[in-house]
Amino acid sequence: xxxxxxxxxxxxxxxxxxxxxxxxxxxxxxxxxxxxxxxxxxxxxxxxxxxxxxxxxxxxxxxxxxxxxxxxxxxxxxxxxxxxxxxxxxxxxxxxxxxxxxxxxxxxxxxxxxxxxxxxxxxxxxxxxxxxxxxxxxxxxxxxxxxxxxxxxxxxxxxxxxxxxxxxxxxxxxxxxxxxxxxxxxxxxxxxxxxxxxxxxxxxxxxxxxxxxxxxxxxxxxxxxxxxxxxxxxxxxxxxxxxxxxxxxxxxxxxxxxxxxxxxxxxxxxxxxxxxxxxxxxxxxxxxxxxxxxxxxxxxxxxxxxxxxxxxxxxxxxxxxxxxxxxxxxxxxxxxxxxxxxxxxxxxxxxxxxxxxxxxxxxxxxxxxxxxxxxxxxxxxxxxxxxxxxxxxx
Numbered sequence: 001x002x003x004x005x006x007x008x009x010x011x012x013x014x015x016x017x018x019x020x021x022x023x024x025x026x027x028x029x030x031x032x033x034x035x036x037x038x039x040x041x042x043x044x045x046x047x048x049x050x051x052x053x054x055x056x057x058x059x060x061x062x063x064x065x066x067x068x069x070x071x072x073x074x075x076x077x078x079x080x081x082x083x084x085x086x087x088x089x090x091x092x093x094x095x096x097x098x099x100x101x102x103x104x105x106x107x108x109x110x111x112x113x114x115x116x117x118x119x120x121x122x123x124x125x126x127x128x129x130x131x132x133x134x135x136x137x138x139x140x141x142x143x144x145x146x147x148x149x150x151x152x153x154x155x156x157x158x159x160x161x162x163x164x165x166x167x168x169x170x171x172x173x174x175x176x177x178x179x180x181x182x183x184x185x186x187x188x189x190x191x192x193x194x195x196x197x198x199x200x201x202x203x204x205x206x207x208x209x210x211x212x213x214x215x216x217x218x219x220x221x222x223x224x225x226x227x228x229x230x231x232x233x234x235x236x237x238x239x240x241x242x243x244x245x246x247x248x249x250x251x252x253x254x255x256x257x258x259x260x261x262x263x264x265x266x267x268x269x270x271x272x273x274x275x276x277x278x279x280x281x282x283x284x285x286x287x288x289x290x291x292x293x294x295x296x297x298x299x300x301x302x303x304x305x306x307x308x309x310x311x312x313x314x315x316x317x318x319x320x321x322x323x324x325x326x327x328x329x330x331x332x333x334x335x336x337x338x339x340x341x342x343x344x345x346x347x348x349x350x351x352x353x354x355x356x357x358x359x360x361x362x363x364x365x366x367x368x369x370x371x372x373x374x375x376x377x378x379x380x381x382x383x384x385x386x387x388x389x390x391x392x393x394x
Contacts, residue, residue, distance in 0.1 A: 212247025
Protein backbone atom coordinates (compact mmCIF):
# COMPACT_ATOMS: atom_id res chain seq x y z
CA UNK A 1 0.00 0.00 0.00
CA UNK A 2 2.87 2.37 0.78
CA UNK A 3 4.27 1.94 -2.73
CA UNK A 4 0.87 2.78 -4.23
CA UNK A 5 0.60 5.93 -2.13
CA UNK A 6 4.15 6.89 -3.12
CA UNK A 7 3.31 6.45 -6.80
CA UNK A 8 0.21 8.63 -6.43
CA UNK A 9 2.28 11.27 -4.63
CA UNK A 10 4.79 11.22 -7.47
CA UNK A 11 2.03 11.69 -10.04
CA UNK A 12 0.74 14.70 -8.11
CA UNK A 13 4.21 16.21 -7.86
CA UNK A 14 4.77 15.77 -11.59
CA UNK A 15 1.35 17.29 -12.37
CA UNK A 16 0.22 14.04 -14.01
CA UNK A 17 -2.41 13.01 -11.47
CA UNK A 18 -5.75 12.25 -13.09
CA UNK A 19 -9.21 12.58 -11.60
CA UNK A 20 -12.78 12.22 -12.80
CA UNK A 21 -15.11 15.10 -13.59
CA UNK A 22 -18.80 14.28 -13.30
CA UNK A 23 -21.49 15.05 -15.88
CA UNK A 24 -25.15 15.31 -14.91
CA UNK A 25 -27.53 14.76 -17.80
CA UNK A 26 -26.85 14.22 -21.48
CA UNK A 27 -23.66 15.03 -23.32
CA UNK A 28 -23.72 17.70 -25.99
CA UNK A 29 -22.26 21.13 -26.84
CA UNK A 30 -23.46 22.36 -23.45
CA UNK A 31 -23.09 20.11 -20.40
CA UNK A 32 -23.60 20.17 -16.64
CA UNK A 33 -20.09 19.45 -15.35
CA UNK A 34 -19.33 19.25 -11.65
CA UNK A 35 -22.56 21.11 -10.87
CA UNK A 36 -22.04 23.96 -13.35
CA UNK A 37 -23.09 24.48 -16.97
CA UNK A 38 -20.19 24.85 -19.41
CA UNK A 39 -19.57 24.63 -23.14
CA UNK A 40 -18.13 21.28 -24.12
CA UNK A 41 -15.18 21.44 -26.51
CA UNK A 42 -13.49 18.11 -25.82
CA UNK A 43 -16.05 15.49 -26.82
CA UNK A 44 -15.68 13.00 -29.68
CA UNK A 45 -19.42 13.24 -30.38
CA UNK A 46 -18.52 14.95 -33.65
CA UNK A 47 -21.97 14.87 -35.28
CA UNK A 48 -23.93 15.58 -32.11
CA UNK A 49 -25.77 12.24 -32.22
CA UNK A 50 -25.19 10.98 -28.67
CA UNK A 51 -28.32 12.72 -27.36
CA UNK A 52 -30.33 12.59 -30.59
CA UNK A 53 -33.97 11.64 -29.80
CA UNK A 54 -34.02 9.12 -32.65
CA UNK A 55 -31.18 7.11 -31.15
CA UNK A 56 -32.94 7.15 -27.77
CA UNK A 57 -36.16 5.82 -29.29
CA UNK A 58 -34.29 3.09 -31.18
CA UNK A 59 -32.52 2.00 -27.98
CA UNK A 60 -35.76 1.99 -25.97
CA UNK A 61 -37.60 -0.08 -28.57
CA UNK A 62 -34.72 -2.57 -28.73
CA UNK A 63 -34.71 -2.87 -24.93
CA UNK A 64 -38.42 -3.71 -25.04
CA UNK A 65 -37.83 -6.37 -27.70
CA UNK A 66 -34.47 -7.88 -26.71
CA UNK A 67 -33.87 -6.79 -23.11
CA UNK A 68 -31.03 -4.67 -21.76
CA UNK A 69 -28.14 -7.11 -22.06
CA UNK A 70 -26.90 -9.78 -24.44
CA UNK A 71 -26.36 -12.28 -21.63
CA UNK A 72 -23.35 -14.06 -23.12
CA UNK A 73 -20.56 -13.83 -25.64
CA UNK A 74 -21.63 -14.08 -29.27
CA UNK A 75 -20.08 -17.55 -29.56
CA UNK A 76 -22.24 -18.83 -26.71
CA UNK A 77 -25.76 -17.40 -26.57
CA UNK A 78 -25.27 -13.68 -27.22
CA UNK A 79 -25.43 -13.44 -31.00
CA UNK A 80 -28.69 -11.63 -31.83
CA UNK A 81 -30.08 -10.98 -35.29
CA UNK A 82 -29.63 -7.26 -34.64
CA UNK A 83 -25.84 -7.77 -34.28
CA UNK A 84 -25.67 -9.39 -37.69
CA UNK A 85 -27.91 -6.72 -39.23
CA UNK A 86 -25.56 -3.97 -38.06
CA UNK A 87 -22.52 -5.87 -39.34
CA UNK A 88 -24.08 -6.29 -42.77
CA UNK A 89 -24.93 -2.60 -42.99
CA UNK A 90 -21.49 -1.52 -41.77
CA UNK A 91 -19.86 -3.71 -44.43
CA UNK A 92 -22.05 -2.06 -47.10
CA UNK A 93 -21.16 1.34 -45.65
CA UNK A 94 -17.41 0.66 -45.80
CA UNK A 95 -17.55 -1.21 -49.11
CA UNK A 96 -16.15 -4.45 -47.72
CA UNK A 97 -17.39 -8.03 -47.87
CA UNK A 98 -17.95 -8.25 -44.13
CA UNK A 99 -17.65 -6.57 -40.74
CA UNK A 100 -17.29 -7.83 -37.19
CA UNK A 101 -18.40 -5.99 -34.05
CA UNK A 102 -16.19 -5.49 -31.01
CA UNK A 103 -17.07 -3.96 -27.65
CA UNK A 104 -14.82 -0.90 -28.12
CA UNK A 105 -12.01 0.39 -30.28
CA UNK A 106 -9.59 -0.68 -27.57
CA UNK A 107 -11.02 -4.20 -27.58
CA UNK A 108 -10.78 -4.35 -31.37
CA UNK A 109 -7.16 -3.23 -31.43
CA UNK A 110 -5.94 -5.58 -28.71
CA UNK A 111 -7.81 -8.45 -30.35
CA UNK A 112 -7.15 -7.98 -34.05
CA UNK A 113 -3.46 -7.02 -34.00
CA UNK A 114 -2.36 -10.16 -32.09
CA UNK A 115 -4.48 -12.20 -34.50
CA UNK A 116 -2.69 -10.66 -37.49
CA UNK A 117 0.87 -10.90 -36.17
CA UNK A 118 2.67 -13.09 -33.69
CA UNK A 119 6.07 -14.45 -32.78
CA UNK A 120 8.36 -14.34 -35.80
CA UNK A 121 6.35 -11.60 -37.50
CA UNK A 122 7.12 -7.87 -37.79
CA UNK A 123 4.86 -4.92 -36.97
CA UNK A 124 5.69 -1.42 -38.20
CA UNK A 125 3.90 1.12 -36.00
CA UNK A 126 3.69 4.91 -36.26
CA UNK A 127 5.30 6.51 -33.20
CA UNK A 128 2.15 8.54 -32.39
CA UNK A 129 -0.31 5.66 -32.57
CA UNK A 130 -3.00 5.43 -29.90
CA UNK A 131 -2.32 3.47 -26.70
CA UNK A 132 -4.72 0.73 -27.77
CA UNK A 133 -2.67 0.12 -30.91
CA UNK A 134 0.53 0.11 -28.87
CA UNK A 135 -0.96 -2.41 -26.46
CA UNK A 136 -2.19 -4.56 -29.34
CA UNK A 137 1.36 -4.65 -30.71
CA UNK A 138 2.76 -5.59 -27.30
CA UNK A 139 0.25 -8.39 -26.81
CA UNK A 140 1.04 -9.89 -30.20
CA UNK A 141 4.56 -11.09 -29.25
CA UNK A 142 5.66 -9.92 -32.70
CA UNK A 143 8.73 -7.75 -33.11
CA UNK A 144 7.47 -4.15 -33.23
CA UNK A 145 9.47 -1.50 -35.07
CA UNK A 146 8.47 2.12 -34.43
CA UNK A 147 8.83 4.53 -37.34
CA UNK A 148 8.85 8.37 -37.06
CA UNK A 149 5.42 9.94 -37.32
CA UNK A 150 4.12 9.81 -40.92
CA UNK A 151 7.69 9.53 -42.25
CA UNK A 152 7.27 7.29 -45.29
CA UNK A 153 10.92 7.54 -46.27
CA UNK A 154 11.96 6.22 -42.87
CA UNK A 155 9.32 3.49 -43.06
CA UNK A 156 10.53 2.38 -46.49
CA UNK A 157 14.13 2.26 -45.30
CA UNK A 158 13.08 0.05 -42.39
CA UNK A 159 10.96 -2.20 -44.61
CA UNK A 160 13.78 -2.56 -47.14
CA UNK A 161 16.28 -3.50 -44.44
CA UNK A 162 13.92 -6.00 -42.80
CA UNK A 163 13.16 -7.63 -46.15
CA UNK A 164 16.76 -8.87 -46.31
CA UNK A 165 16.14 -11.26 -43.40
CA UNK A 166 12.47 -12.01 -44.02
CA UNK A 167 11.54 -15.68 -43.98
CA UNK A 168 8.87 -17.20 -46.20
CA UNK A 169 6.33 -17.46 -43.39
CA UNK A 170 7.06 -14.09 -41.71
CA UNK A 171 4.21 -11.60 -41.87
CA UNK A 172 4.65 -7.82 -42.15
CA UNK A 173 1.94 -5.60 -40.61
CA UNK A 174 1.81 -1.80 -40.87
CA UNK A 175 -0.28 -0.19 -38.13
CA UNK A 176 -1.52 3.40 -38.22
CA UNK A 177 -4.36 5.67 -37.28
CA UNK A 178 -6.02 7.39 -40.22
CA UNK A 179 -6.75 10.53 -38.18
CA UNK A 180 -4.38 10.79 -35.25
CA UNK A 181 -6.37 11.28 -32.09
CA UNK A 182 -4.00 13.64 -30.28
CA UNK A 183 -2.52 15.48 -33.28
CA UNK A 184 -5.58 15.90 -35.49
CA UNK A 185 -3.49 15.26 -38.61
CA UNK A 186 -4.03 12.61 -41.29
CA UNK A 187 -1.88 9.64 -42.13
CA UNK A 188 -0.26 9.54 -45.56
CA UNK A 189 -2.55 6.76 -46.70
CA UNK A 190 -1.62 6.72 -50.39
CA UNK A 191 2.02 6.16 -49.52
CA UNK A 192 1.21 3.54 -46.89
CA UNK A 193 -0.84 1.57 -49.40
CA UNK A 194 1.96 1.73 -51.96
CA UNK A 195 4.56 0.52 -49.46
CA UNK A 196 2.28 -2.28 -48.25
CA UNK A 197 1.85 -3.49 -51.83
CA UNK A 198 5.58 -3.23 -52.59
CA UNK A 199 6.70 -5.10 -49.48
CA UNK A 200 3.79 -7.55 -49.24
CA UNK A 201 2.53 -6.19 -45.95
CA UNK A 202 -0.92 -5.93 -44.43
CA UNK A 203 -2.23 -2.58 -43.21
CA UNK A 204 -4.32 -2.23 -40.08
CA UNK A 205 -5.93 1.21 -40.26
CA UNK A 206 -7.59 2.67 -37.17
CA UNK A 207 -10.43 4.86 -38.48
CA UNK A 208 -11.82 5.76 -35.05
CA UNK A 209 -11.74 9.51 -35.70
CA UNK A 210 -12.61 9.31 -39.41
CA UNK A 211 -15.75 7.22 -39.82
CA UNK A 212 -18.88 9.31 -39.99
CA UNK A 213 -17.16 12.58 -40.83
CA UNK A 214 -14.63 12.06 -43.66
CA UNK A 215 -15.60 11.44 -47.27
CA UNK A 216 -18.59 12.23 -49.43
CA UNK A 217 -20.69 9.65 -47.58
CA UNK A 218 -18.86 9.75 -44.27
CA UNK A 219 -17.22 6.35 -44.71
CA UNK A 220 -13.75 7.50 -43.71
CA UNK A 221 -10.36 8.62 -44.93
CA UNK A 222 -10.22 6.29 -47.94
CA UNK A 223 -13.30 7.92 -49.43
CA UNK A 224 -11.98 11.35 -48.46
CA UNK A 225 -8.75 10.76 -50.42
CA UNK A 226 -9.87 8.58 -53.31
CA UNK A 227 -13.62 9.29 -53.51
CA UNK A 228 -15.00 6.55 -55.80
CA UNK A 229 -11.73 5.54 -57.40
CA UNK A 230 -10.71 3.03 -54.73
CA UNK A 231 -12.15 -0.49 -54.61
CA UNK A 232 -11.68 -1.65 -51.02
CA UNK A 233 -12.48 -5.27 -51.93
CA UNK A 234 -9.54 -5.45 -54.31
CA UNK A 235 -7.16 -4.52 -51.46
CA UNK A 236 -7.29 -7.66 -49.36
CA UNK A 237 -4.26 -6.53 -47.38
CA UNK A 238 -6.21 -3.57 -45.90
CA UNK A 239 -8.18 -4.05 -42.67
CA UNK A 240 -10.08 -1.11 -41.21
CA UNK A 241 -11.31 -0.51 -37.69
CA UNK A 242 -14.05 1.99 -36.91
CA UNK A 243 -15.72 3.04 -33.68
CA UNK A 244 -19.39 3.61 -32.89
CA UNK A 245 -18.83 5.73 -29.79
CA UNK A 246 -17.57 8.87 -31.51
CA UNK A 247 -19.30 10.24 -34.62
CA UNK A 248 -21.98 7.55 -34.28
CA UNK A 249 -22.93 8.74 -30.80
CA UNK A 250 -23.37 5.18 -29.55
CA UNK A 251 -20.86 2.59 -28.32
CA UNK A 252 -18.69 -0.22 -29.65
CA UNK A 253 -16.45 -0.76 -32.64
CA UNK A 254 -16.17 -2.82 -35.79
CA UNK A 255 -13.58 -4.23 -38.14
CA UNK A 256 -14.35 -4.02 -41.88
CA UNK A 257 -12.65 -6.78 -43.84
CA UNK A 258 -13.15 -9.80 -46.10
CA UNK A 259 -15.43 -12.71 -45.16
CA UNK A 260 -12.38 -14.90 -44.71
CA UNK A 261 -10.85 -12.42 -42.29
CA UNK A 262 -14.10 -12.12 -40.38
CA UNK A 263 -14.15 -15.90 -39.86
CA UNK A 264 -10.51 -15.74 -38.81
CA UNK A 265 -11.12 -13.03 -36.21
CA UNK A 266 -14.12 -14.89 -34.80
CA UNK A 267 -11.75 -17.77 -34.11
CA UNK A 268 -8.57 -15.88 -33.19
CA UNK A 269 -9.38 -12.46 -31.67
CA UNK A 270 -9.45 -13.13 -27.94
CA UNK A 271 -11.16 -9.84 -27.05
CA UNK A 272 -14.06 -10.92 -29.28
CA UNK A 273 -14.19 -14.55 -28.16
CA UNK A 274 -14.13 -13.89 -24.43
CA UNK A 275 -16.36 -10.78 -24.15
CA UNK A 276 -20.08 -10.55 -23.52
CA UNK A 277 -21.75 -9.20 -26.66
CA UNK A 278 -22.76 -5.55 -26.96
CA UNK A 279 -26.26 -4.92 -25.54
CA UNK A 280 -29.04 -4.88 -28.18
CA UNK A 281 -30.17 -1.32 -27.29
CA UNK A 282 -26.66 -0.08 -28.08
CA UNK A 283 -26.74 -1.92 -31.41
CA UNK A 284 -30.11 -0.37 -32.25
CA UNK A 285 -28.76 3.11 -31.50
CA UNK A 286 -25.81 2.44 -33.81
CA UNK A 287 -28.14 1.29 -36.59
CA UNK A 288 -30.13 4.50 -36.28
CA UNK A 289 -26.94 6.57 -36.26
CA UNK A 290 -25.76 4.85 -39.43
CA UNK A 291 -29.01 5.77 -41.17
CA UNK A 292 -28.67 9.39 -40.07
CA UNK A 293 -25.05 9.58 -41.23
CA UNK A 294 -26.08 8.29 -44.64
CA UNK A 295 -29.17 10.46 -45.01
CA UNK A 296 -28.04 13.74 -43.44
CA UNK A 297 -24.78 14.90 -45.03
CA UNK A 298 -25.57 18.39 -43.76
CA UNK A 299 -24.27 17.33 -40.35
CA UNK A 300 -20.82 16.67 -41.79
CA UNK A 301 -20.97 19.88 -43.81
CA UNK A 302 -21.81 21.86 -40.69
CA UNK A 303 -18.95 20.25 -38.81
CA UNK A 304 -16.46 21.17 -41.53
CA UNK A 305 -17.77 24.75 -41.57
CA UNK A 306 -16.94 24.87 -37.85
CA UNK A 307 -13.45 23.53 -38.55
CA UNK A 308 -12.92 26.25 -41.16
CA UNK A 309 -14.20 28.93 -38.75
CA UNK A 310 -11.78 27.89 -36.01
CA UNK A 311 -8.89 27.73 -38.46
CA UNK A 312 -9.68 31.26 -39.66
CA UNK A 313 -10.17 32.71 -36.18
CA UNK A 314 -7.51 30.87 -34.20
CA UNK A 315 -5.41 28.59 -36.43
CA UNK A 316 -2.61 31.12 -36.85
CA UNK A 317 -1.64 30.86 -33.19
CA UNK A 318 1.66 29.21 -32.30
CA UNK A 319 1.31 25.66 -31.02
CA UNK A 320 -2.13 25.28 -32.57
CA UNK A 321 -2.87 22.91 -35.46
CA UNK A 322 -6.23 23.23 -37.18
CA UNK A 323 -7.90 22.47 -40.46
CA UNK A 324 -7.24 18.79 -41.18
CA UNK A 325 -9.86 17.40 -38.79
CA UNK A 326 -12.23 18.44 -35.99
CA UNK A 327 -9.37 17.78 -33.55
CA UNK A 328 -7.37 20.89 -32.69
CA UNK A 329 -4.45 20.38 -30.28
CA UNK A 330 -3.15 23.49 -28.57
CA UNK A 331 0.32 22.44 -27.47
CA UNK A 332 1.45 24.25 -24.32
CA UNK A 333 4.37 22.13 -23.19
CA UNK A 334 4.47 21.66 -19.44
CA UNK A 335 1.92 19.63 -17.52
CA UNK A 336 1.41 22.35 -14.91
CA UNK A 337 0.81 25.14 -17.44
CA UNK A 338 -1.57 22.93 -19.40
CA UNK A 339 -3.78 22.13 -16.43
CA UNK A 340 -3.67 25.75 -15.25
CA UNK A 341 -4.94 26.86 -18.65
CA UNK A 342 -7.65 24.20 -18.55
CA UNK A 343 -8.87 25.58 -15.22
CA UNK A 344 -8.73 29.16 -16.52
CA UNK A 345 -10.96 28.23 -19.42
CA UNK A 346 -13.36 26.42 -17.09
CA UNK A 347 -13.75 29.64 -15.09
CA UNK A 348 -14.93 31.25 -18.33
CA UNK A 349 -17.41 28.42 -18.95
CA UNK A 350 -15.30 26.56 -21.53
CA UNK A 351 -14.33 22.92 -20.99
CA UNK A 352 -11.25 21.77 -22.94
CA UNK A 353 -9.47 18.98 -21.11
CA UNK A 354 -5.70 19.05 -20.66
CA UNK A 355 -3.81 16.04 -22.06
CA UNK A 356 -0.49 15.03 -20.46
CA UNK A 357 2.09 12.23 -20.62
CA UNK A 358 1.95 9.32 -21.08
CA UNK A 359 -0.96 10.06 -23.46
CA UNK A 360 1.33 12.46 -25.34
CA UNK A 361 5.15 12.66 -25.39
CA UNK A 362 6.90 14.56 -22.56
CA UNK A 363 7.09 18.28 -23.20
CA UNK A 364 4.02 18.28 -25.47
CA UNK A 365 1.18 18.56 -22.96
CA UNK A 366 -1.77 20.21 -24.62
CA UNK A 367 -5.40 21.18 -24.66
CA UNK A 368 -7.19 18.78 -26.98
CA UNK A 369 -9.95 20.88 -28.45
CA UNK A 370 -12.65 19.17 -30.54
CA UNK A 371 -15.60 20.52 -32.49
CA UNK A 372 -19.11 19.17 -32.98
CA UNK A 373 -21.68 19.79 -35.69
CA UNK A 374 -24.12 20.70 -32.92
CA UNK A 375 -22.09 23.67 -31.71
CA UNK A 376 -23.56 27.04 -32.63
CA UNK A 377 -21.67 29.94 -34.18
CA UNK A 378 -22.24 31.84 -30.95
CA UNK A 379 -20.61 29.07 -28.94
CA UNK A 380 -17.65 28.96 -31.30
CA UNK A 381 -17.26 32.72 -31.00
CA UNK A 382 -17.34 32.40 -27.22
CA UNK A 383 -14.60 29.74 -27.43
CA UNK A 384 -12.35 31.96 -29.56
CA UNK A 385 -12.89 34.92 -27.24
CA UNK A 386 -11.93 32.80 -24.24
CA UNK A 387 -8.82 31.50 -26.00
CA UNK A 388 -7.76 35.01 -26.91
CA UNK A 389 -8.34 36.19 -23.34
CA UNK A 390 -5.77 33.71 -22.03
CA UNK A 391 -3.60 33.82 -25.15
CA UNK A 392 -0.54 35.04 -23.29
CA UNK A 393 -0.38 31.67 -21.51
CA UNK A 394 -0.57 29.62 -24.70
